[in-house]
Structure formats: C-alpha cells, structure tokens
Amino acid sequence: MPAFFTNTFPVSMPGMMDTVLNIGLNDTTVKGLAKATGNERFAWDSYRRLLDMFGEVVLGISHEDFEQRFDKVKEDANAESDVDLGIEELKTLCDEYKAVYEDQGKHFPMEPYEQLYACVKAVFGSWMTPRAVKYREINNIRNLIGTATNIQAMVFGNMGDDSGTGVAFSRNPSTGEVSMYFLCCFHAILIH
8 A cells, every 4th residue: 555654743834844645656566556446547647646746855856847748748648637647648657757767867766665765854854945944934933843754554535536635624724723624625635
C-alpha cells in the first residue's frame, strides 16, 4: 500500500511544509496497485503524481519541467485536464516524467525504502524553507524547535468521481477562530 509522508507540529501552517504522496510506487508496484484496486487508470495516475512530487520536493526539479511534459501529453490526447487522460496516456506521462529525471541528471529510486528515506530528509528540510520561515514570522509563531513527521497509508481522492479527500480542523487555520473547518476535494488529492 502506498504511503503518504508529511509533517506535523502544534500550530497549523497550511501549505507551508512539503508533503510527498504515493511513496512506494514504482514500475512494479504500480501494477500491483492496479490489480488490487481493479482500477488501472487510478494506479498510473497515482504513480505519475509520485514522480512529479518526488522530483520537485525531494530532488529540487522544477515543477515546470513536469508541467511541460504534462501539457504535451494532454495536447496529444486532446485532453483538457488530467481526468481526461486514459491509461495509455498516463503510462506515457510516467515515461515522460522519468525522462525529466534523466534530463536533469537525477535518479528516481525504484526501491520503496530509498524513496522513504529521501522523503524523510526532504520533509524535515522543509521546516527551514523561506516560505515556512516567513509564514512563522508573519504569524508570530515562535519557540518551536522543529517539526515531526507522519507516515501513513494513503487515502486516495483520485480513484474516481465518487472518491474524494479532505482535512478537518478544530480551528480555522487562517484566523485561529475556534470552529470546525473543513476542506474537501473530489477526484483529486488535497494536501494541506
């Protein structure tokens, strides 16, 4: 089962820290995920998301490099969005994303534990990124010595039109007001 790797800390900092989804997928396990779920399109869509996020978050490859390949595959398929791509287009997109790694002289690890260890370093490292430091400064968040991490089984919001994912807070993450606050997204992966 693919894993989700993110951070946790006592004060909400939505969108400030790095997250990597679908850890453990590779050229072999993607086929197992397709078989286990009976949904090959979903499996390849999840794999392409990992290739994109791992490249950007862990290896520092520009997201634009992946987006250019994505746009080309969508154009070739006459697709307006990712949900319009079929299985073969998603397989092609995964190959294109792996080519981005090659073009950058980087390597996507096929070993799940190697993926996991690389994500640990990247997520811990995101504590001191300029955006996270600035967010803490602007919101007067002080006296935190760092972040912890969560590794958990994936909850997939991209499995079809009847699936979604979300996050709930006991306080509004923007204002701090004590009230239930929910974010939800269907047929996509929502990260906070």
